[in-house]
Amino acid sequence: MKNNNPDTRPVYLDLRRIRQPVTAIASIGHRISGVLLFLSIPFVIWMLEHSLQSPQGYRQVAALFDNGLVELLTLVIGWAAAHHFFAGIRFLLLDIDIGLELETARKSATAVNALGVVGVLVAVVILL
Amino acid sequence: MSWRMSGLKSWLLQRVSAVYLAGFLVYFLFAMMVSPPSSYADWHGWMSSSAMSLATALFFVALLGHAWVGIRDVLLDYIKPFPLRLALLVLVAVGLVVMALWAIRIL
Numbered sequence: 001m002k003n004n005n006p007d008t009r010p011v012y013l014d015l016r017r018i019r020q021p022v023t024a025i026a027s028i029g030h031r032i033s034g035v036l037l038f039l040s041i042p043f044v045i046w047m048l049e050h051s052l053q054s055p056q057g058y059r060q061v062a063a064l065f066d067n068g069l070v071e072l073l074t075l076v077i078g079w080a081a082a083h084h085f086f087a088g089i090r091f092l093l094l095d096i097d098i099g100l101e102l103e104t105a106r107k108s109a110t111a112v113n114a115l116g117v118v119g120v121l122v123a124v125v126i127l128l
Numbered sequence: 129m130s131w132r133m134s135g136l137k138s139w140l141l142q143r144v145s146a147v148y149l150a151g152f153l154v155y156f157l158f159a160m161m162v163s164p165p166s167s168y169a170d171w172h173g174w175m176s177s178s179a180m181s182l183a184t185a186l187f188f189v190a191l192l193g194h195a196w197v198g199i200r201d202v203l204l205d206y207i208k209p210f211p212l213r214l215a216l217l218v219l220v221a222v223g224l225v226v227m228a229l230w231a232i233r234i235l
Contacts, residue, residue, distance in 0.1 A: 034198045041195065041227055045188075049234040051168075052175055058168040085153065088146050095143070 026109035029116060030087040033080035040077050065127060075123050082119020086112045142197045145190035152187045181235055188231040192224045 012018055020028075047064070050057035064070050090108050093099050099108050165171035174180060199220050207213040 031202055034195075035202060038195045038199055041191065045227060045231050045234070048175075049230075052172055052234060055168040058171060081153075085150060088150065092143060092146065 022106055022113065023109040026087050026090070026112045029083050029113065030091070033084040033087070033116070036076065036080040037084055040073075040080075071127055074127060075120050078119045078123025079116050080119075082122070083112065083116030085119075086115040138197045138200075141193055145194040145197075148186065148190045149194060152183060152190075155183075185232070185235050188228065188235075192228050192231075196221070196224055 047061050051061040052058075065074065090099070090112050093108075094105075099105055159174075165174060175184065200217065203213060203216050203220070207216055
């Protein structure tokens with residue numbers, strides 16, 4: 001007889017074994033990128049302020065992007081901005097009933113996840 | 129409007145602000161690619177034109193409103209203990225108000 005004892009059933013809480021559907025990855029990516037973008041706001045305001053204050057401030061802000069850490073953070077924000085932008089458009093379309101079929105929803109989620117990576121590549125090109 | 133409407137209001141705010149943010153971002157990146165500012169005078173002149181000042185001010189209004197709804201949703205979903213949840217919500221709200229005042233001051 002099959003053992004249905006709850007204590008002996010496998011529990012897949014191992015992060016290396018959990019496979020989330022592609023739509024779930026696009027969704028959690030939208031949240032994570034949103035939080036990252038929120039955290040970047042003070043830095044963006046600071047850069048805007050300094051770059052507009054004086055020619056020295058403008059040069060200082062431009063010179064910031066020669067720093068390795070700043071470049072790395074720019075790549076992270078490049079991903080976050082691109083993913084959040086495209087995932088947001090996808091959600092707006094889902095709101096008006098476009099792309100609700102499972103196959104289409106999977107394809108659009110895959111596209112969103114890929115476009116997030118494209119955002120990193122665009123940031124690399126801009127930094128170079 | 130009653131408190132009962134607040135869910136619908138934030139739902140709508142999130143979407144209206146999203147559309148503006150997306151439009152502004154596309155325009156800003158497009159303008160930066162077509163004619164990147166070559167100097168401080170160039171950059172300052174562009175950003176302080178009345179159209180760009182207004183568009184940027186609106187951008188920050190939309191951005192901070194959008195951030196409030198989004199971060200509030202994330203905190204409500206993941207932070208269960210009430211005192212911690214309240215403390216974080218207050219912290220985010222104060223932070224956003226400070227950022228709004230700061231952004232207004234430089235524009």
